[in-house]
Amino acid sequence: MPNIKSAKKRVRVTRKKTLRNKHVKTMVKTAIKKFELALQNEDVETAREELKNATKTIDKAVSKGVIHKNNAARKKSRLTAKFNNIAS
Structure with a gap:
C-alpha cells in the first residue's frame, strides 16, 4: 500500500480506469459472440x-x-470476411 499521497491517488485512478476498460472490452467480446452465434445459425439478416x-x-x-x-x-x-463467406 502506498504512503505518498500522489501514489494513493494513482492507485484510485488506475482502479477506476481498469474497471471502465474491462467493461468496454467485455461489451466488445459480447458483440462479437452475438455476431458469431448469428453466423452459426446461418441467419444472414441477424448476422x-x-x-x-x-x-x-x-x-x-x-x-x-x-x-x-x-x-x-x-x-x-x-x-x-466471415460475414461475406456466409452471405455469398
Whole structure:
C-alpha cells in the first residue's frame, strides 16, 4: 500500500480506469459472440445487424482508447470476411 499521497491517488485512478476498460472490452467480446452465434445459425439478416452492432461497439472502444485502432481494424476485417463467406 502506498504512503505518498500522489501514489494513493494513482492507485484510485488506475482502479477506476481498469474497471471502465474491462467493461468496454467485455461489451466488445459480447458483440462479437452475438455476431458469431448469428453466423452459426446461418441467419444472414441477424448476422448483418450484429455485424453492424459489433463494428459500432469496436469503434466506441477505439474512441475511448481501450483498444488500438489497428487492433480494431483487424477485428472488423475478420468479422466482415466471415460475414461475406456466409452471405455469398
